[in-house]
Amino acid sequence: MSTLSTSAPAPPRTGRASPLPLVAVCLGYFLVILDVTVVTVALPDLGRALGAGVTGLQWTVDGYTLVFAGLLLFCGGLADRFGGRTVFLAGLAVFATASAGCALAPSVAVLVLARLVQGVGAALLVPASLALLRAAYPEPAARARAFGVWGAVAGLAAGAGPVLGGVLVASFGWRAVFLVNLPASLAALVLTIRQVPRSPAVPTHRGLDVPAQTAAAVSVAALAAGCIEAGAPGRPLAVVLGAFAVALLGLAAFLLLERRAPAPMLPLALFRNRTFTASAAVGVLLNTGFYGLLFLAPLYFQQVHHYSALRTGFALLPAVGLVAAGSALAGRLTARTGPRPPMVAGLVIGAAGLAGWLCAGPGTPYVALVGPMAAAGFGTALTMPAATAAVMESAPDDRGGAAAAVFNAARQVGSVLGVAVFGTLTAGGLVAGLHGAALAAAAGFLAAALLAARWVPGATRRPDPAGWRGRPEGRATRGSAEGDQPGRHQHDHHRPDHTRGDHLPLPGREPTAR
Numbered sequence: 001m002s003t004l005s006t007s008a009p010a011p012p013r014t015g016r017a018s019p020l021p022l023v024a025v026c027l028g029y030f031l032v033i034l035d036v037t038v039v040t041v042a043l044p045d046l047g048r049a050l051g052a053g054v055t056g057l058q059w060t061v062d063g064y065t066l067v068f069a070g071l072l073l074f075c076g077g078l079a080d081r082f083g084g085r086t087v088f089l090a091g092l093a094v095f096a097t098a099s100a101g102c103a104l105a106p107s108v109a110v111l112v113l114a115r116l117v118q119g120v121g122a123a124l125l126v127p128a129s130l131a132l133l134r135a136a137y138p139e140p141a142a143r144a145r146a147f148g149v150w151g152a153v154a155g156l157a158a159g160a161g162p163v164l165g166g167v168l169v170a171s172f173g174w175r176a177v178f179l180v181n182l183p184a185s186l187a188a189l190v191l192t193i194r195q196v197p198r199s200p201a202v203p204t205h206r207g208l209d210v211p212a213q214t215a216a217a218v219s220v221a222a223l224a225a226g227c228i229e230a231g232a233p234g235r236p237l238a239v240v241l242g243a244f245a246v247a248l249l250g251l252a253a254f255l256l257l258e259r260r261a262p263a264p265m266l267p268l269a270l271f272r273n274r275t276f277t278a279s280a281a282v283g284v285l286l287n288t289g290f291y292g293l294l295f296l297a298p299l300y301f302q303q304v305h306h307y308s309a310l311r312t313g314f315a316l317l318p319a320v321g322l323v324a325a326g327s328a329l330a331g332r333l334t335a336r337t338g339p340r341p342p343m344v345a346g347l348v349i350g351a352a353g354l355a356g357w358l359c360a361g362p363g364t365p366y367v368a369l370v371g372p373m374a375a376a377g378f379g380t381a382l383t384m385p386a387a388t389a390a391v392m393e394s395a396p397d398d399r400g401g402a403a404a405a406v407f408n409a410a411r412q413v414g415s416v417l418g419v420a421v422f423g424t425l426t427a428g429g430l431v432a433g434l435h436g437a438a439l440a441a442a443a444g445f446l447a448a449a450l451l452a453a454r455w456v457p458g459a460t461r462r463p464d465p466a467g468w469r470g471r472p473e474g475r476a477t478r479g480s481a482e483g484d485q486p487g488r489h490q491h492d493h494h495r496p497d498h499t500r501g502d503h504l505p506l507p508g509r510e511p512t513a514r
Helices: 020-037 040-050 054-082 084-103 108-136 140-172 181-195 210-230 237-260 268-272 274-304 309-315 317-321 323-337 340-359 367-394 397-428 430-455
Strands: none
Touching: 020 054, 020 084, 020 108, 020 140, 020 181, 040 054, 040 108, 040 140, 040 309, 054 084, 054 108, 054 210, 054 397, 084 108, 084 181, 108 140, 108 367, 108 397, 140 274, 140 309, 140 317, 140 323, 140 367, 210 237, 210 397, 237 268, 268 274, 268 397, 274 309, 274 340, 274 367, 274 397, 274 430, 309 317, 317 367, 323 340, 323 367, 340 367, 340 430, 367 397, 367 430, 397 430
16 A cells, blocks of 8 residues: 555646646546436436335435445545545546446446436535545636636536536437546546656544544435435335434444544534635535536426427526636635635625525526526636635645545535435425525525635635644634634745645745735
8 A cells, every 4th residue: 555655746837837737637527527417317217227216216316325424534535545646537437337337227226326426426526526626726826716617616626517408318328428428537547647647645633533434424324325315205203304314323422433533534623614614505505506406497388388408408508607706816815815705796696696586487488597597607707716716725735635525525515415305395386486495595505604604714814724733632722713824934944745746835835915
């Protein structure tokens, strides 16, 4: 295993950083997010071909997200332990192999199993991708732009899923939605091997803290399963309550094990930093609102306006059409102003767009919904890269993988909650449920805006990832927890950079970034 911790020297940086590491990382991330939504339009054909009932189709969609969310914390620790590049490549290999299994599945049981394995590959890829971007782009401004592109990729992939899925199913059949992952995964593997420097492992971690991470995975998966089952008509109450009870027990076990662990994979002291905690909460609220409405919107277009699956995919384009512009703008604004302004602005704009769905009804013309969809998509795109930057900059360098895992786990749990809870609201009617979901989503966005305005720093008050390091038992002072800077310089010269092999300046330390 020693080869895993050997870091090849990074290529010298002259002028602008190469975009190729960003391309490699974002290609893998695109596939992960694409597979959350691309399968939805293939479900009718898939069900007929494999004789799948409603339950089988539900697990085809939800099994992937459940495993993805449940293993993110554990896989984030793996990225810190073995190096982001090694874990990223392993994730690509697992994801591609599972995609082939999905495409060749002879039954719905095999398909669901392959989707679960796909979720493992996705969980390996995502936290490692952020750790690689953080190492590949050490300059704060370049890193903020890279996070902006990364965020744009997420939105584009989610929005492209229904459209691409409709085209592939209409042209080649349902198996094509999984086969398309194979050449893209191969291209990402080649680019990563050739263009992304080997990232160093963190030698201070003595173990993988498997019991605690298993408890966390069980807790997240049980919470998600409980929310999904709660939205299923006729589901026994005991099943739902049992899932929530398992989630609480798993959470309690995780906290107890992490407190006692000599080298915890996820130090609980991270959550004493209010920027980190607030940004993670924003991730939950952001995905709950946006992806919850994105789940109901296709149902509205197909059941109320009787659109085909392909037409529905194109009808959703306003929700993602401004994602690239919003994410790029977020990267530039974050580099200049810090993460707070784009987060607050994006959340307020998104709240207005989500509230605009209150006009949706049986006779509402499509053009009346273009503005609300565009505002919701643009606001989400403006927020997410800035929130990502806030999380990554607030964490210590040697905990980049764990920080990325927490943020993405929070977002995936938010997605599952949005689909489950908002889906439950439609029990009394789709239009009435859509209106209730729109109000709840807008309220969540406004609550997230208040969190960002209060606890996320602007340009003159950046997060201090070193604030709690070097203190007894990892305790932070009041100043470091709030992102203030007192005492930071007295620790800087003792703080090694474990995430890069070239010992470049730490994030936020450059005078030009202040």
